[in-house]
Amino acid sequence: MRKYFVIFLLTVCMTNGYAQQPWEQYLDMQTDIEDVEGIGYEPIYETLCELAEHPMDINTATREDLEQLPFLNATDIENICAYLYHYAPLHSLGELAMIEGIDFNKRHLLSYFIYIGEESKPKRPSIGHMLKYGHSDLTITGSIPFYERRGDQNGYLGYPYKHNLRYNFKYSDLLKAGIVAAQDAGEPFFANKNGAGYDFYSFYVMMRNMGAVKSLVLGKYRANFGMGLVMNNDFLLGKSGAIVSLSRNQTSFRAHSSTRSADYLQGAAITVGLAKRWDLSAFVSYRAIDATLNSDDETVSTIVDAGYHRTQNEMDKKNNTQQLAAGTHLRWASGGFRAGATVVYTSFSRDLRPNTNVVYRQFYPSGNHFWNASINYGYTCSRLSFAGETATGDCGALATLNTVNVRLGDEVELSALQRFYGKKYYGMFARSFSEGGSVQDESGIYAGLTWHPSRKWNISAYSDFAYFAWPKYQAAEASRAWDNLLTIGYASGSWELSARYRLKMRQKDNEEKTQLIYKNEHRARISVAHHRNGLTLKTQCDMAYCDFKEKSMGWMATQHVRYTFPKVFDVSLSAGYFHTDDFNSRVYTYERGMLYSFTIPVFYGEGIRYACLLRADINDRLMVQARLTATNYFDRNEIGTGYQLINRSSQTDLQLQLRWKF
Numbered sequence: 001m002r003k004y005f006v007i008f009l010l011t012v013c014m015t016n017g018y019a020q021q022p023w024e025q026y027l028d029m030q031t032d033i034e035d036v037e038g039i040g041y042e043p044i045y046e047t048l049c050e051l052a053e054h055p056m057d058i059n060t061a062t063r064e065d066l067e068q069l070p071f072l073n074a075t076d077i078e079n080i081c082a083y084l085y086h087y088a089p090l091h092s093l094g095e096l097a098m099i100e101g102i103d104f105n106k107r108h109l110l111s112y113f114i115y116i117g118e119e120s121k122p123k124r125p126s127i128g129h130m131l132k133y134g135h136s137d138l139t140i141t142g143s144i145p146f147y148e149r150r151g152d153q154n155g156y157l158g159y160p161y162k163h164n165l166r167y168n169f170k171y172s173d174l175l176k177a178g179i180v181a182a183q184d185a186g187e188p189f190f191a192n193k194n195g196a197g198y199d200f201y202s203f204y205v206m207m208r209n210m211g212a213v214k215s216l217v218l219g220k221y222r223a224n225f226g227m228g229l230v231m232n233n234d235f236l237l238g239k240s241g242a243i244v245s246l247s248r249n250q251t252s253f254r255a256h257s258s259t260r261s262a263d264y265l266q267g268a269a270i271t272v273g274l275a276k277r278w279d280l281s282a283f284v285s286y287r288a289i290d291a292t293l294n295s296d297d298e299t300v301s302t303i304v305d306a307g308y309h310r311t312q313n314e315m316d317k318k319n320n321t322q323q324l325a326a327g328t329h330l331r332w333a334s335g336g337f338r339a340g341a342t343v344v345y346t347s348f349s350r351d352l353r354p355n356t357n358v359v360y361r362q363f364y365p366s367g368n369h370f371w372n373a374s375i376n377y378g379y380t381c382s383r384l385s386f387a388g389e390t391a392t393g394d395c396g397a398l399a400t401l402n403t404v405n406v407r408l409g410d411e412v413e414l415s416a417l418q419r420f421y422g423k424k425y426y427g428m429f430a431r432s433f434s435e436g437g438s439v440q441d442e443s444g445i446y447a448g449l450t451w452h453p454s455r456k457w458n459i460s461a462y463s464d465f466a467y468f469a470w471p472k473y474q475a476a477e478a479s480r481a482w483d484n485l486l487t488i489g490y491a492s493g494s495w496e497l498s499a500r501y502r503l504k505m506r507q508k509d510n511e512e513k514t515q516l517i518y519k520n521e522h523r524a525r526i527s528v529a530h531h532r533n534g535l536t537l538k539t540q541c542d543m544a545y546c547d548f549k550e551k552s553m554g555w556m557a558t559q560h561v562r563y564t565f566p567k568v569f570d571v572s573l574s575a576g577y578f579h580t581d582d583f584n585s586r587v588y589t590y591e592r593g594m595l596y597s598f599t600i601p602v603f604y605g606e607g608i609r610y611a612c613l614l615r616a617d618i619n620d621r622l623m624v625q626a627r628l629t630a631t632n633y634f635d636r637n638e639i640g641t642g643y644q645l646i647n648r649s650s651q652t653d654l655q656l657q658l659r660w661k662f
Helices: 002-012 022-029 033-037 042-053 074-087 093-098 104-110 127-133 239-246 312-316
Strands: 135-145 162-171 175-183 200-210 213-225 251-255 265-273 278-293 300-304 321-334 337-352 367-380 384-393 399-408 412-421 442-451 457-468 479-492 495-509 516-532 535-548 550-565 569-580 606-617 622-633 650-661
Touching: 074 093, 074 367, 074 384, 074 399, 093 104, 127 162, 200 251, 213 278, 213 321, 239 399, 239 412, 239 442, 239 457, 251 265, 251 278, 300 337
Parallel strands: none
Antiparallel strands: 135 162, 135 650, 162 175, 175 200, 200 213, 213 251, 213 265, 265 278, 278 300, 278 321, 321 337, 337 367, 367 384, 384 399, 399 412, 412 442, 442 457, 457 479, 479 495, 495 516, 516 535, 535 550, 550 569, 569 606, 606 622, 622 650
16 A cells, blocks of 8 residues: 555656756766666766865866866867956856857856856965865765675674765865775774775875976876776766767876775876976876686786675785886877877786686786877867877777767757777776777767757757677677667756657677577656755656567656755655566666765666655754665565675665764
């Protein structure tokens, strides 16, 4: 009876109500199910949280500052810089409407990350001044499960609580330093290999705009050169978002302030302005990584980046291999033209020896010394942007990626991308646009369209075709994939409507593994939101249909309500009913989470999901949050498998967070 009552409420309610900030909505729109279940969006979400907490002065913002914002493409940044060069200082955010190509949606997003500062750029303060007048904040987050996993009884080395702390010091955009300590549930604390307490620590110091030194990072950091064919261990959005960021062909170092214990470098990185048009970036990194060893206990079968050390088997893999990496990037820019060259060297203390007897692993990297080199190039003007990168390495193979963006008036923007990644190509830090999940064995064409027929309407679509010349996992021969997405958004006054439909087709082995058949996935989302006097209501319906070996159908209806008492109290409530035939038709939905935490849980089977978040800003310095979530399943008596098995049909978690600014 309870189930049908909740379904009735979800049906008659018109709107769902947790009020995402506009930049959260943007990130949610860029989310693909593959990314949710893979690396996720934590790094970019943390970056945007920090930028929202510490917005930049638009009158003193540099090109590198603007490149931190993922919704601005190369043409947008070029037009903003040109406007500032001719007309700065800006006196109000309304002047953004005078910049070509910066439409209403982008102006709205920008307003959360910029402010109007002093008319003249202040003199650079001394290090002592920055240390004295900088601002600090300490954030402590903990998670308490109201259930017991099988591993908690016998198997996990630690207790079932997850917690982390962050200390961050910041002075404007010139100096940033911090410490992150993180512990996953089940990991030992002050025990085993975690004798120093937490399972993972990150220390970093980053300075910017110190004369000829444009940036300097010490400690843990991430790097991105060109279009990622050689060097990118930073974040990368879904396909439509990736097109925006790749068009910038940027060079950047970023402090690793994430709790994620993978995808980072450790050491030092620097970018120096050699001359008016020349920059030189260089980095060196030495760190321990996790690896699964072969039976000889000397060579590496696979590099492990999950970051979990809960069981003795996982703990034995912790930091058992050393990785040395060093690289440099030379960049030239003049007017709208830019070009660069990258070289990266990597070595390991153990030889990589993957099982190449498995056909799809035949061209995985083997050995312990690797190098990659590339050239990148591009041109940007007010309505056109072209960028590309071509790379090779000790593999002797080639990878190339090229994009073009054209703005037809203020309403229409077209984009296209071509890539070819040789089956023998590999890069130890390569991450870029792909359908197959890696920069290897893929060629394809992408075409996208963004159309603003009016201020109220926003329509975007893309189609991406990919071909894999060598067998892939679950595909014993050359295969194809076709991905299509259509998104429509409407905003008028206090109302917002959006709809999204995605059709993804990919060839995989049939049941008998005698031929390839298409796995067809249809996913759709419709949402309606209303904002008024601190109250936000939003209703969202997600649907999934999968045709592969068997047909599978799933859907989820979610209702959120959020009410904000200005500057004091904030409450968000949500409830959702889901019903799917199996895992292939699983559904997912964004939930408002803790600060620095981007939450998109995935559901399959039948059940109800509840969530409640309470936030209190006690004063300008102290904030506390509590988040309670529960999932009740109607089709099972146990949840999960292995050590994660919960011997009941419900799962309830409590998260607590405290932030103190000083």
